[in-house]
Amino acid sequence: MPLFDRASIRLQPYFGYRSETRLTIAARALRAGTPRGDVFAPRGRLQAMRTMLAQFASREVPGLAVRLELKRPDGATIEREGVTDQEGYVRFDVPLDPAWPLARDPAWEVVCFHWLTAAGPQCAEGFVLAPGSTTQLAVISDIDDTIVETGITGGPRAMLRNWRRVLAELPDERIAVPSADVFFGALGGGAVLAKPEVVGARYAATHRPFFYVSSSPWNLFSYLVAFQQSRNLPLGPLLLRDWGLNRATLGSESHGAHKRAALDALLGFYPHMRFALIGDDTQGDLPAYADTVLGHPGRIAAVFIRTGAGPLSPQEIAGRSTIEAAGVPLWLGDDYATGDAFLRANGISTGGETAQIVHTIQDKGTAK
Template sequence: MPFFGRPAIVRPYFGYRNTGRLVLAARALRARAPNWDRETTFAKLRTLFRHFASHEVAELDVGIEARSETGRTVEARCKTDREGFCHFDLALGAGWPLPERTSWETVTLRWINREGPQQVAGYVLAPGREQALGVVSDIDDTIMETGAHDLLSNWRRVLAQMPGERLPVPGAAALFESLGGGVAGQTRPATRRPFFYVSSSPWNLFDYLLAFKQAHGLPQGPMMLRDWGFDRATLGGKGHGRHKAAAVGKLVEFYEGMRFALIGDSTQADALAWAEAVQAHPDSIAGVFIRKAPGAAIGDEEQAALEAIDRAGVPLWIGENYDVEADFLRSLGFSDHGETQTVVEAARSDPAASPQVQAREP
């Protein structure tokens, strides 16, 4: 056990569960909790550098304990890999019904560092037992203006701007809030319809993206990010699409009977990913939203993918702003009893950017 540097901490990422399985990833690091409330350029750069230049802890023994409302307990252990990751996939057995409405539940992770036994709470999304529709969204240029098609400009923003300073896509927060159908739960509220985020961003950006969504009023949900390497598989456009399509496939298999609305944009091969998901799981995709991002034209390959989605009979919306028509929302399964009009009105609003705030867990 090293006695130099910061003590090992475990950072749990958001998990999710059904009645039989619970999935959660965590990472062991030597790092301090990020403080995004910085004013000077030097302080911002120092904070961002410390956050992105992670010091992973390999071979750390990490335990997890989950407890159901019926009193059942499940435990498991994991050794972190060379990048510091632990991937838990717990078999829950009987006694783990889903809640009446979508909610966040907690698990406990435990480990030992040089200061002694440690523990931290992890958060797990449990969709409501009657919930038939979920939302899967990209991040870059879908909810956050990044110019992801220009890698250099994108990383310039990441390395120079705090999460609350980043610009949200106009209308995204209002649309997503309405798509979520309101919140449930007093202690840890969640949107009625569960949200999941898939992105080609590295796991080092988890807390940054968490803070961004908190600052701009966007729903929280499990994020499926990537462990980056500087190779073609990570940086190539087709790698982005494969990662996103695979993530959707896992969710479809995990939540049998739930249908998903997929939201993306004209950068990073979202159209290709969503078309692949539609081809593999046509009955599980309720609809596809594609935002035409500034400076990122829809190419021939993306256009062919969008045409394939349309031929499959899956409702498809394409636009520059989140100005979504009522007929399209009805095709996704929104009711005509006020809910459709609420989403339409929200999509046509363009709220001012929210003030910067510190991120907090659900």
């Protein structure tokens, strides 16, 4: 314990998001050594294990005062004060009054976190995704077994079976779901060209914003972002979980509950946008997405489910029936007609881009 006590306090910002009237972002205060360079750069198998173990070994810092600073384009500054909870998290949900207009295209915006340590004032940049004023459709995707086999959310036995993937493989060594980069990139509509006047911009937004919902722990935030970057996948806010070795976290029911709550939060945050949902058949995505379709009539443009785990369970069959009865296009891995209908019926794109996405689905045999 004294070893951790001597370590400096650092803040790990997570990706936030905003609308014209509201901004939300979170961070976590940890006692850990300051990262040097690219912590996930290839340095050998032993170093890979040390790097991954370090993601779980840091000690959270409760009761730390944190100040969030937002700078509006009109020059005004918004500041909010927060205090980290018992797990080291600090969350900001900031009403924007007057309204903060959105740019025409989606963009990543920069905010600043400030806190004090024995060494003096500290600050860290955070990044907030702002959809465009013309954005009508966004994408919410699962991560686990949809774009990468995480091996982290199947309970203790699954963790043991997948220990090598979790602890011994760096992001650029992980096996990505084939063609995930092509399909997600096409569905995202390509990157928005960065504007030179956007100071501090580090990430390129896609024309259709992406959000990711996963039952993986927040400890894997940096790891998952590094994986997405290494595979040229669209970046977006990650809605992960505080994770413990208990039934409440590891039970299969908890994955669906977390996913449904995250979906409800995003649809409530953006009441005027529709969403396409992408998932797989390993952790109850289909029933969770069916509940979302029922709870938010007219808001879901389509559902894509990557199949491969075997026959659908009774709950999944019921979920499929619910989605189809609601008239929402559903794709289950080899139903290219519904993939085509999804694009044509919901106006995801037109002309050559639509043809490109449909061609990708039919060529690769899956919307991965």
